[in-house]
Amino acid sequence: MTSFNPIYGPIASRRLGRSLGITTSKEKHCNHQCIYCQLGKTEKLYQNRTETLPLNTIVSALKNALQKTDAFDIITIAGNGEPLLYKPLAKLIDAIRNLTDKPIAIITNGALLYREDVRKDLAKADLVLPTLNGYDEASYQTMHRPHPSLTFQKHLDGLITFSHHYQGALWLEVMLMQGINDSDDALKQIKTFIDQIKPTRVYVNTPLRTPAESTVRACDSVTMERAARVLNGIAIDFLSEGYASTIEDHAEAIKSLIRHHPLHHHEIVAFLSSRHANIPKVLNTLNRDPSIITKKANGFTFYHLKT
Ligand code: SF4
CATH class of the missing domain: 1.10.10 (Arc Repressor Mutant, subunit A)
Known part of the structure; x- marks a missing residue:
């Protein structure tokens, strides 16, 4: 029987280059059950921070991986669910820094950022990629179906507070779905929140891979281009075109x-x-x-x- 390895990759990421991934849990562990989740349905919602995998297990696996490869640009903590639910997150980041000087990114839904202890832990990362898809309570509930203790206002306030103190790079992702949050009014409202968050970059995405709910529809390229313009962001789907050039050399x-x-x-x-x-x-x-x-x-x- 092979044991679970919390390290994966390096994988090619459109935003992050070659990324060595770390997951902090073996099973899906999340406080959201997003309709567009590529990991499938969330069987149970969690809200307490726990040590879902022993810290030592993750650190030893990373040591092993680093002995085998240095051919990556960044270490990304993401994987099976929500990394901010990992209680020893700050210790994990410290341990990674002791092993490598590669930058550390964390992909998060951002739902726990209303908590000061979580903001403090996350601030240790070089790059944070949180999500803001909702524009009001109803849209937030529809898209994320979060743990009952979570609300849109908490989510938004947490993001704004974190962004105003964070010294690293903040790349906000807006996941757009047809008929849910892609109307002109929804985009305008999201833009007002982005203006308060002031992220370093905004990436506009749409669920192209199999979502948790089959009713979820990705936006077409015209909508994505319009959204990228309104939100002053970069459409992830068009990243390679975004850096195209007609110059041959x-x-x-x-x-x-x-x-x-x-x-x-x-x-x-x-x-x-x-x-x-x-x-x-x-x-x-x-x-x-x-x-x-x-x-x-x-x-x-x-x-x-x-x-
Ligand atoms: S926050 Fe991420 S992992 Fe959790 S349900 Fe949503 S998309 Fe899936």
Whole structure:
């Protein structure tokens, strides 16, 4: 019998590059039962923070994984449910930092951010990717069917409070579903909340893979483009197109992109790989180009063009 391994990947992620994943529970452990969840139905709702997997088990598995590979950009805590329900989250982040200097990201539904202890733990991560899909109590309940103690106002207040104190990068995800939260009024309302949260980035997504409820419908590309414009965000589905260029020379194409928008290392790698370029060769050219500078922020290396 093989034992459960809480480490998975590295996997290719459109937002995160090559990501080494950590899950903090063996079974699905969540305080939401989202209609669009790709993990299937939530059998039981949890709200208390517990040590769903022994901390030592996760840390030893990570040590083993790090002995085998260094070929990833980031460590991402996500996996089977909601990572903020993991009680020793702060200790886990500290332990990861002792093992590697790769940045640490956490993908969360954000429902527990109304709690100060949870905000404090989460603030240790370099990058946080929370969700905001609802625009009022009814839409929040429809989409997330949360634990009875959770409300839309708690969710929103928690996100706003966290974002105002957090020093790392905050990439907010808005998951849009046809007929549920994709109307003009819903988008306008979500935008007013985004203006209060002031995330570093907004990603607009739609459930393309099998959702928990078969009635859930993904939005079409026209809606996604409209939503990305209204929310001033990036449609995840169009990420690779977002970094397309008609310039044939790979290094020159990247220079034209970073003239307007600094890109981080793995965005450049993803762009080059979509063009089947010789990645080490182009990176070498970029690194020797005196017009390009690199800056570190939140554990990422960003490529800028000198002005
Ligand atoms: S919060 Fe995430 S894991 Fe939990 S039910 Fe929703 S989509 Fe699934």
